[in-house]
Amino acid sequence: MARARVKFTFPPDLIKEPVIHNMSMKYNIVTNIRRANVTKDKGWVVLELDGTQEAIDGAIASVTALGVRVDPIEGDVIEG
Amino acid sequence: MSSNHIVGLKCKECARRYPEEALHVCEFCFGPLEVEYDYDVIRQRASRETIGAGPHGLWRYKAFLPVQPDDQPVDIGAGLTPLVKANNLAKELGLENLYLKNDCVNPTYSFKDRPVTVASTKALEFGFEVLSCASTGNLGGAVAAHAARAGVKSYIFIPANLEAGKIVGAAVYNPVLVAVDGNYDQVNRLCSEIADRYRWAFVNINMRPYYSEGSKTLAFEVAEQLGWRAPDHVVVPVASGSMFTKIWKGFQEFARTGLIDDRLPRMSVAQALGCSPVATAHFNNTLNVRPVIPDTIAKSLAIGNPADGYYSLKIIKESGGSAEVATDQEIVDGIRLLAQTEGIFAETAGGVTVACLKKLVDGGKIQRDELTVAYITGNGLKTQEAVAEHLEPSVQVAPTLSSFEDALAAREREPVVA
Numbered sequence: 001m002a003r004a005r006v007k008f009t010f011p012p013d014l015i016k017e018p019v020i021h022n023m024s025m026k027y028n029i030v031t032n033i034r035r036a037n038v039t040k041d042k043g044w045v046v047l048e049l050d051g052t053q054e055a056i057d058g059a060i061a062s063v064t065a066l067g068v069r070v071d072p073i074e075g076d077v078i079e080g
Numbered sequence: 081m082s083s084n085h086i087v088g089l090k091c092k093e094c095a096r097r098y099p100e101e102a103l104h105v106c107e108f109c110f111g112p113l114e115v116e117y118d119y120d121v122i123r124q125r126a127s128r129e130t131i132g133a134g135p136h137g138l139w140r141y142k143a144f145l146p147v148q149p150d151d152q153p154v155d156i157g158a159g160l161t162p163l164v165k166a167n168n169l170a171k172e173l174g175l176e177n178l179y180l181k182n183d184c185v186n187p188t189y190s191f192k193d194r195p196v197t198v199a200s201t202k203a204l205e206f207g208f209e210v211l212s213c214a215s216t217g218n219l220g221g222a223v224a225a226h227a228a229r230a231g232v233k234s235y236i237f238i239p240a241n242l243e244a245g246k247i248v249g250a251a252v253y254n255p256v257l258v259a260v261d262g263n264y265d266q267v268n269r270l271c272s273e274i275a276d277r278y279r280w281a282f283v284n285i286n287m288r289p290y291y292s293e294g295s296k297t298l299a300f301e302v303a304e305q306l307g308w309r310a311p312d313h314v315v316v317p318v319a320s321g322s323m324f325t326k327i328w329k330g331f332q333e334f335a336r337t338g339l340i341d342d343r344l345p346r347m348s349v350a351q352a353l354g355c356s357p358v359a360t361a362h363f364n365n366t367l368n369v370r371p372v373i374p375d376t377i378a379k380s381l382a383i384g385n386p387a388d389g390y391y392s393l394k395i396i397k398e399s400g401g402s403a404e405v406a407t408d409q410e411i412v413d414g415i416r417l418l419a420q421t422e423g424i425f426a427e428t429a430g431g432v433t434v435a436c437l438k439k440l441v442d443g444g445k446i447q448r449d450e451l452t453v454a455y456i457t458g459n460g461l462k463t464q465e466a467v468a469e470h471l472e473p474s475v476q477v478a479p480t481l482s483s484f485e486d487a488l489a490a491r492e493r494e495p496v497v498a
Contacts, residue, residue, distance in 0.1 A: 005105070009370070035111065037368065044368075048110075071371065071385050072272035074272055075320065075386060076383045076384060077214050077268055077271050078214040078215060078239070078264065079219040079284055080215070080217045080219065080383075080429075
């Protein structure tokens with residue numbers, strides 16, 4: 001099993017969609033939300049993903065394809 | 081004095097406390113950790129006199145840094161850079177009292193030597209044998225140089241498509257350069273995963289709470305160089321926001337320990353228009369930073385998802401500061417203006433600072449008589465391509481005096497281009 005700590009940032013058109021639930025069901029991922037800030041037109045969620053490495057990679061790729069921005073919780077670690 | 085001036089680490093979100101270890105994220109809320117100090121101990125150790133008698137560099141402020149008193153610093157000479165009274169630029173901008181903190185002259189030619197010397201020293205204290213980072217320029221050079229000085233191995237991760245010229249400043253110190261195929265987000269995520277898995281000191285990941293403290297010295301030095309006072313207003317280029325928040329913390333700490341009075345500066349952010357998530361949030365009057373995909377010539381500021389963006393916005397509000405953005409052309413103009421008025425050749429981040437300083441003055445956000453300090457954080461030789469095509473061609477002459485004088489006369493008839 002693998003674990004990832006990530007931040008999802010949602011575009012306005014996905015706020016009403018059950019993106020995390022769908023991802024969790026499809027990839028058999030256990031999610032654990034630690035912090036979040038979601039309003040009617042924007043939102044971010046900091047969460048932990050538990051599953052196989054393959055499932056986590058697939059889950060991240062699938063939500064990214066939907067338009068969710070996925071970042072490590074550290075933010076951008078590549079500095080100039 | 082045997083008591084420890086470091087209390088430990090503390091979560092900036094939920095205030096949960098952690099021991100002084102190589103940790104950077106709160107296990108409960110995933111918030112960032114920050115070093116917490118016992119200021120009573122610091123107050124007893126540090127005075128204007130002890131600092132003044134200290135080494136000629138940033139380690140004169142060791143009492144305020146997150147290392148043990150008997151740690152031998154990994155020091156290549158960072159800090160105590162010039163604070164230049166910039167009368168020519170001030171006149172150009174309509175200011176009366178402008179200073180430039182010239183961090184172009186650090187050993188690897190950017191301010192990154194400050195956080196890296198602290199992170200490297202702490203890493204050795206923790207027993208790490210490898211220093212590491214992911215970088216597209218300045219940070220990689222600073223880490224590789226400090227690793228060389230410390231006699232430890234370094235791994236520098238770079239995007240595989242990075243231009244060769246960008247890595248010379250790191251490669252010369254003989255690190256292991258790892259070129260990673262993939263887009264920016266993939267490289268970013270991989271580095272975060274490697275930092276989780278290997279027992280290496282990733283300066284800006286697992287060492288981040290200690291690393292970032294080095295930037296406080298940008299405030300300490302300015303306060304000391306101004307005769308032990310804070311400026312009225314500072315303008316700081318912002319990428320992740322780490323330096324901005326730590327400059328604020330530095331002034332706060334000097335006030336708290338009685339080294340300066342409690343008048344703190346107004347803190348203003350300078351960003352490139354093509355990567356301005358913090359300034360945009362400020363303009364929209366929100367603390368919610370929306371990540372962006374960078375598109376700017378100011379590569380050293382190209383952080384689309386700034387880890388300390390939220391905290392930077394809070395400081396702007398608390399201090400009564402502001403924010404501005406600069407287009408690529410304004411950045412180039414800023415570099416040239418700085419060079420032509422003060423003889424300082426800054427990299428693109430410096431162009432951002434000068435361009436935004438100008439706009440803040442023009443917009444009435446900086447008052448004419450405020451004692452203002454603008455931070456110039458990197459050397460122009462690192463980003464020559466940004467200005468090369470905008471510079472005047474040389475005058476070419478035959479090897480005769482008459483040819484030279486004809487060319488000179490022709491040139492003097494031309495209008496002066498600023």
